[in-house]
Amino acid sequence: MKSIPIKVNSLSFAYEPKNPVLKEISFELKKGEILGVIGPNGSGKSTLIRLLSGLFSGFEGEIFIQSRSIKAFSRKELAKILAVVPQQTEIAYPFRVIDVVLMGRAPYLGRLQWEGKKDLEIAQQALCLTETFHLAHRRVDELSGGERQRVILAKALAQEPKILLADEPTTYLDLHHQIRFMNLLVNLSRSQGLSVLFTTHNLIIASLFSDRIILLDKGKAVRIGTPAEVLEPELVGKVYSLPLKLIKNAYKNRPLLVPELEQ
Amino acid sequence: MMSNKKPSYFLFGLGVFFALWLGAIFVFLVFGPVRLGFNPAEFSRQFLRFISGQSLSDAGTIWFRVRFPRALAGLLVGGGLALAGACFQGLLRNPLADPYLLGVSGGSAFGAVLGMVIFKQKIPGLIPLLAFIGALISVGLTLAVARIRGKLPAITLLLAGVVVNAFFSALVMLILSIFPQRHLPDAFFWMLGRLGSQSYAQLGAVLIYFVPAMIVLFSFWRDFNIFALGDEHAQQLGIEVERTKIWVFILASLLTASVVSISGLIGFVGLMVPHIIRLIFGPDHRFLLPFSFFAGGVFLIICDLLARCIIAPSELPVGVLTAILGGPFFIWLLWQVKQELGE
Numbered sequence: 076m077k078s079i080p081i082k083v084n085s086l087s088f089a090y091e092p093k094n095p096v097l098k099e100i101s102f103e104l105k106k107g108e109i110l111g112v113i114g115p116n117g118s119g120k121s122t123l124i125r126l127l128s129g130l131f132s133g134f135e136g137e138i139f140i141q142s143r144s145i146k147a148f149s150r151k152e153l154a155k156i157l158a159v160v161p162q163q164t165e166i167a168y169p170f171r172v173i174d175v176v177l178m179g180r181a182p183y184l185g186r187l188q189w190e191g192k193k194d195l196e197i198a199q200q201a202l203c204l205t206e207t208f209h210l211a212h213r214r215v216d217e218l219s220g221g222e223r224q225r226v227i228l229a230k231a232l233a234q235e236p237k238i239l240l241a242d243e244p245t246t247y248l249d250l251h252h253q254i255r256f257m258n259l260l261v262n263l264s265r266s267q268g269l270s271v272l273f274t275t276h277n278l279i280i281a282s283l284f285s286d287r288i289i290l291l292d293k294g295k296a297v298r299i300g301t302p303a304e305v306l307e308p309e310l311v312g313k314v315y316s317l318p319l320k321l322i323k324n325a326y327k328n329r330p331l332l333v334p335e336l337e338q
Numbered sequence: 339m340m341s342n343k344k345p346s347y348f349l350f351g352l353g354v355f356f357a358l359w360l361g362a363i364f365v366f367l368v369f370g371p372v373r374l375g376f377n378p379a380e381f382s383r384q385f386l387r388f389i390s391g392q393s394l395s396d397a398g399t400i401w402f403r404v405r406f407p408r409a410l411a412g413l414l415v416g417g418g419l420a421l422a423g424a425c426f427q428g429l430l431r432n433p434l435a436d437p438y439l440l441g442v443s444g445g446s447a448f449g450a451v452l453g454m455v456i457f458k459q460k461i462p463g464l465i466p467l468l469a470f471i472g473a474l475i476s477v478g479l480t481l482a483v484a485r486i487r488g489k490l491p492a493i494t495l496l497l498a499g500v501v502v503n504a505f506f507s508a509l510v511m512l513i514l515s516i517f518p519q520r521h522l523p524d525a526f527f528w529m530l531g532r533l534g535s536q537s538y539a540q541l542g543a544v545l546i547y548f549v550p551a552m553i554v555l556f557s558f559w560r561d562f563n564i565f566a567l568g569d570e571h572a573q574q575l576g577i578e579v580e581r582t583k584i585w586v587f588i589l590a591s592l593l594t595a596s597v598v599s600i601s602g603l604i605g606f607v608g609l610m611v612p613h614i615i616r617l618i619f620g621p622d623h624r625f626l627l628p629f630s631f632f633a634g635g636v637f638l639i640i641c642d643l644l645a646r647c648i649i650a651p652s653e654l655p656v657g658v659l660t661a662i663l664g665g666p667f668f669i670w671l672l673w674q675v676k677q678e679l680g681e
Contacts, residue, residue: 128574154576167431167566168621178564182576186557189345189624234575 078142080104080238080270081127086136087294088119088126096122098294099136104238104270109260111281112274113305114291115315120274121162123291124242127272128159141237154182158231160241164223166215172226173211176201179233194233201232205259221252228259239263241273245280253277257284278332282306290314306330351625355632359413362636366409366643367401371650374400411536411600412642412656413635416607418548418597420634423608424615424626425555425590428562429583432492433613433671437594438605440495441502445476446591446598447528448506448513453599455517463543469595470547476502477591492675507603531604531657533642540600547596551589555627558586562623604638604657606664611637613671 081104089095097119104110112120126134129145138145140156148156158179166175179201180194190198202208205225215223224244231239241260245253261284263269275281281288281302288305290298292314298305305311311332312319318335325331368376374397384398394402419437426435426442437443449472453465483498484490507529514528561582564572573579598604611634612626619625638656641663645654 125570130570130573149576150573150578151576154574157574159571159574161568161571164567164571167568168433168616170563170566170621174563174620174622175567178560178567178575181560181564184560186560 079139080106080141081272082137082139082142083127084137084139086123086126086134086138088122088131088134090122096294097126097134100291100294100296101136102289102296102299104272106237106270107264107268109264109271109273109284109286111285111288112272112291113276113278113281113288113311117293118291118314119294120291121242124159124240124272124274128157128240129153151182154234156236157238157240158234158236160224160227160231160239160244162243162246163220164227169214169216171211172202172207172213172215172218172229173198175215175226176211176229176233179230182234197235198229198233201229204232204263205229206255219252220247221249221255224248224252224256225259228256232263237268237270239269239271241271243274243276245275245277253280260284278306278311282329282331283326301328303328303330306332308332348625351619351629352632355629355636358636359632362639363406363409363413366412366639367405369643369647370400370405371646371653372400407536407538407541408534408642409639410541411533412639414541414544414548415533415597415601415604415635416611416638416641417631417635418552418593419604419607420611420630420637421552421555421627422590422594423634424612424623424630425558425562425586425593426608427612428565428623428626429586429590430490430495431565431568432490432495433616434492434496434609434668434675436606436609437590437598438503438603438608439668440499441476441480441506442473442591442594443598443603443605444503444506444510445472445474445479446470446595447510447603448472448476449595450599451510451513451528455513463546466544466547466596466599469599470592472506473591473595473598474588476506477587481587527655528602529657530655531602531660532655533601533638534653536600544596544600547592551592551596552631555586555589555593558582559623559627561586562627563621566621602655602657604660606660606667607634607638609671610660610664610667613667 084101085099086097087095087099088097112123114120125131127138129148129150132146140148140153176198177190177194180190180197184190202211205228207222207225207229210218210222210226215226218226245256248256257280260271260273264271285302287300288302289296290305290311297314298310308319308321319332320335322331322333380397381401384394384401387394387398388402422437426437426440427433446469450465450469453468457464480498480502481490484495486494511529561577564575564577569579612630615626615629615633619629641659642656645656645659648654
């Protein structure tokens with residue numbers, strides 16, 4: 076039986092009791108799929124990513140990673156299957172790019188074991204895939220935001236994951252780097268069979284790059300489906316409390332929603 | 339690519355630092371306020387007599403009963419403080435962390451002095467242990483005070499550390515004033531940190547705690563590197579962050595306590611040495627931790643040599659010298675951090 080990368084059954088979670096952040100969410104992430112998660116601030120997008128990456132165990136419902144309950148994984152085991160790209164990564168000391176990417180090999184290495192030839196090859200491949208090979212010996216604190224985000228993606232790929240979670244990965248990037256980063260994710264899912272779940276505030280990015288979209292509203296998944304199925308102006312407009320206008324025929328089956336302004 | 343991450347580079351670096359270590363011991367033995375001259379034949383003859391336990395000449399006594407234990411104490415204390423500093427800096431993702439500034443040294447000194455009053459140094463191995471308990475209390479206090487919504491901002495961390503340090507230092511002064519007994523260290527020298535009164539037995543007692551703590555801390559090098567990415571990111575990379583942090587706090591406090599129990603409060607070594615090593619060799623902790631240990635020892639015995647010579651025949655507590663160097667260094671470092679935050 077082919078195992079599903081992520082399967083979530085009626086997942087609920089609260090940081091403080093009586094104040095649930097996620098309510099009874101159920102969905103699947105399929106192999107090689109790109110699943111976009113949209114929703115207003117506080118709708119639970121980041122919490123979902125944190126739960127799926129195994130940071131908290133005090134949730135209700137079930138999370139299965141490759142058909143195995145997430146609670147049955149050790150952190151190291153999980154890090155070999157699932158990698159995370161956060162919104163922004165502050166790196167405390169001036170490490171070089173190659174050192175950061177090699178940190179992705181940590182789950183595979185023993186406490187005293189040094190990175191070997193194979194680890195270096197995997198890191199170099201990750202640098203190539205993310206178009207950062209030329210930066211290998213630069214200090215991470217000297218990179219631009221777009222470059223740094225691709226380096227963090229390379230670090231994630233060095234984990235040789237089957238699943239990639241990205242929490243608003245393009246928030247701090249300019250338009251060029253937003254599109255470049257998302258194109259990388261699409262290429263990785265198509266060429267490596269990587270399953271990607273990402274969150275975003277950008278409805279256009281969500282529409283252009285997702286195979287399917289989850290729309291979250293106050294912790295509930297109000298709709299899950301293809302961009303054409305989810306991005307209806309009335310539905311999304313209600314969730315964001317903002318009148319939205321649909322631009323048709325910009326891309327086939329990729330509806331673009333823009334705010335409707337009063338004249 | 340990545341040529342500097344080869345074990346051969348690491349071993350070469352270790353070799354160089356070990357040579358520096360031996361060189362510093364040698365310089366420390368030969369130079370000092372008492373001019374002995376240096377006769378290699380006499381030096382080696384006295385060395386052989388010393389290790390076989392025979393009686394020594396006057397020069398031999400100075401070399402091997404006065405200066406040598408002092409040099410070893412310097413290597414241990416300087417190395418321990420520098421390594422503990424590097425560990426705290428890695429753990430807290432903050433280059434301003436240091437056992438002295440975090441209040442760990444103050445708590446250790448309190449535990450040690452209290453132990454000396456109660457037990458009168460009858461059980462030498464016990465004093466470092468009491469210092470360790472003091473260290474854990476103080477570091478726990480500092481972190482509890484500094485923590486804001488699960489985070490440890492540099493500003494509250496430093497403020498809390500300074501206050502905790504001042505508090506425990508005051509307690510040490512209080513004890514030393516109430517019990518001015520002969521077996522207790524002189525308060526002035528104790529508060530500023532000094533080398534020179536340590537016996538081989540005391541050094542041996544310290545090693546029992548020092549060596550295991552050091553070895554385990556070295557083994558955490560990769561965890562320290564990954565901590566630079568932040569706690570959540572480190573967890574998502576397979577590190578058991580909370581458990582690792584607790585171990586590092588305990589072991590780095592033990593290391594600090596064991597050396598403070600014989601030297602008193604020497605500040606800023608743990609701040610300066612790791613920073614300089616990081617500037618030269620980069621932030622990778624597989625190099626930073628062992629190299630800081632060696633460099634800290636060399637740094638402190640050179641400082642001690644100067645402290646003994648500057649106002650000879652009297653001598654300065656070595657902590658005076660490290661603080662004179664460390665104060666401006668700290669301000670410079672703070673300036674740098676401020677610049678980065680301002681960007």
